[in-house]
Every structure is written in C-alpha cells, then in structure tokens.
Amino acid sequence: AQSVAQPEDQVNVAEGNPLTVKCTYSVSGNPYLFWYVQYPNRGLQFLLKYITGDNLVKGSYGFEAEFNKSQTSFHLKKPSALVSDSALYFCAVRPPLRGDYKLSFGAGTTVTVRA
Amino acid sequence: GAVVSQHPSWVICKSGTSVKIECRSLDFQATTMFWYRQFPKQSLMLMATSNEGSKATYEQGVEKDKFLINHASLTLSTLTVTSAHPEDSSFYICSARDKRGGTSGSTDTQYFGPGTRLTVL
Numbered sequence: 001a002q003s004v005a006q007p008e009d010q011v012n013v014a015e016g017n018p019l020t021v022k023c024t025y026s027v028s029g030n031p032y033l034f035w036y037v038q039y040p041n042r043g044l045q046f047l048l049k050y051i052t053g054d055n056l057v058k059g060s061y062g063f064e065a066e067f068n069k070s071q072t073s074f075h076l077k078k079p080s081a082l083v084s085d086s087a088l089y090f091c092a093v094r095p096p097l098r099g100d101y102k103l104s105f106g107a108g109t110t111v112t113v114r115a
Numbered sequence: 116g117a118v119v120s121q122h123p124s125w126v127i128c129k130s131g132t133s134v135k136i137e138c139r140s141l142d143f144q145a146t147t148m149f150w151y152r153q154f155p156k157q158s159l160m161l162m163a164t165s166n167e168g169s170k171a172t173y174e175q176g177v178e179k180d181k182f183l184i185n186h187a188s189l190t191l192s193t194l195t196v197t198s199a200h201p202e203d204s205s206f207y208i209c210s211a212r213d214k215r216g217g218t219s220g221s222t223d224t225q226y227f228g229p230g231t232r233l234t235v236l
Contacts, residue, residue: 036227043121043208044159044227090158101147101212103225105158 002027004093006106014114019081021109023074023091033074034092034103035065044090050074061085081113118142119211121228128199129236136194136231138209144189145211149225150182153206165192199235207231 003026013019025031032051036044048059055067065076074091088110092103118141128134138148146167151159163184164172171184181203183195192211196203210225 034224041206041230041232043119043229044210046117046224046226049224088156101223101225102149102161102164107158108156110156 002031002093002095002104004091004104004106006089006091006109008109009107010110010112012112012114013081015083016080019076019078019085019111019113021076021089021091021111023076023106024072025074025091025093026072027093027095029096031074032094032096033065033067034094035059035063035074035076036090036092038088038090038108040087047076081111083113083115086111086113117213117224117226119209119226119228121209121231123231124229125232125234127234127236130200131198133195133197134199134233136196136207136209136233138192138194138211138228140190140211140213140226143211143213145192145213146189147212148186148192149210149212150184150192150194151208151210153208153230155206159208162194196233199233201235204233204235207233 005024034049035047038044047063048057050057050067058064063078067074088108090108091106094103120139122137148165150162153159161174162177165184165186167186167189173179186192208230210227212223212225
C-alpha cells in the first residue's frame with residue numbers, strides 16, 4: 001500500500017524567507033510524486049512532479065522539490081516566499097504500476113506567509 | 116493547457132432531490148477521471164475512478180447507487196448524487212488524467228477541476 005505523510009499541519013514564514021513544506025512517502029518500487037496547491041474554495045493546482053531523472057524538480061510559481069530516495073522524502077521548497085503563496089499544499093504519490101493511476105494524498109499543510 | 120472545468124461551482128438543494136455535477140477536460144482527452152470528496156480543512160478522499168466507456172470503480176465504503184458516475188465521452192464525466200441528504204453536503208472535486216507527454220503513459224498527471232460546493236438543506 002502507498003501512503004504519504006505531511007508531518008506539519010501548518011507552516012508560517014515571513015515574506016522573503018525560504019519556505020519548506022515536508023513530505024515523506026511509502027510505496028513499493030520507485031514512486032511517482034506530486035505536489036499540488038489549493039486556494040480557498042478552489043480545486044487543486046498542479047505544481048510539479050517527480051517521475052525519474054534529476055532529484056531536483058522545478059515547478060510552477062518558483063517552487064521546486066527534492067526527491068531523496070534514502071530518506072523517502074519529497075520536500076517542497078521556495079527560496080523566497082510571497083504572501084500570495086499562502087494556501088493549502090498537498091503531497092501525493094502513486095505507484096509506478098501501469099494501469100494504477102490512483103493518487104494517495106497527504107493530509108495537507110497550511111502555509112501562511114506574513115507580510 | 117490541461118484545463119479541467121466543473122459545473123456547477125456551487126449548488127444548494129433540498130433533501131431528497133438529485134444533483135448532477137459535470138467534469139470536463141477542455142483541451143485534452145481523458146480516458147480516466149477521478150471523483151473526490153473533501154471535507155473542510157481535510158485531505159481529498161477518492162470516491163471513484165471513472166473510465167470512458169465502462170463502469171466506474173468505487174472505493175470501499177462509497178455507495179455506487181447513491182453516487183452515480185457516467186463517463187460518456189473522452190472529455191466528460193458526470194457525478195449524480197441521488198436522493199441527497201444533509202450529510203452529503205461537501206466539496207466535490209474531479210480530476211482528469213492527462214496521459215500526454217509519455218511514451219507509455221507513465222508520466223501522466225492528474226489535473227483537477229475547481230470543485231463543486233454542494234449544500235443539502
């Protein structure tokens with residue numbers, strides 16, 4: 001079975017400071033990992049994904065994530081946070097099995113960036 | 116690219132009525148769509164997987180007779196909440212699997228609709 005853990009319910013940072021949202025996963029084989037962001041009363045927006053290749057993945061809005069196989073982590077990072085980055089962030093994983101496209105989501109991390 | 120729409124964005128209905136929610140992939144074909152339910156400040160709960168031209172696959176604990184799913188075309192899936200009750204009030208989100216960009220479909224990504232807020236009185 002696959003699962004994702006986001007150990008922090010909330011992350012608070014000041015604008016301009018680095019932002020990190022943590023995610024660890026559990027899946028058989030090499031994982032497909034995703035980050036999504038959700039603004040209030042909206043659907044999820046795709047930020048980035050890791051399938052294979054470079055461990056550092058760059059995505060939308062200046063976000064990036066680093067895949068660390070030994071630590072089974074896929075932390076989301078942004079060097080300089082903006083107030084507009086305040087939202088709910090979800091990490092998701094799916095197994096690399098052809099035909100199995102179900103995503104398992106973490107519980108979500110609420111990011112608040114203060115001006 | 117990869118835009119998914121949902122209609123309506125919100126709906127209020129009386130208990131006992133049925134409500135249909137549409138999910139459309141606007142600029143790509145989606146052989147697979149997913150329906151999720153989300154409670155306030157919680158994660159997404161997968162309800163069912165909708166496959167074009169075949170029956171939906173429901174997750175354990177989801178009543179298939181209550182949540183009817185139809186995936187009639189490569190760009191449209193519908194979720195009908197039958198005989199809705201107040202406990203069905205929730206935020207319903209669909210996603211569509213875009214398999215473009217990969218030679219074997221292994222690099223596909225799910226793109227999500229904006230969600231539908233259902234309130235049953």
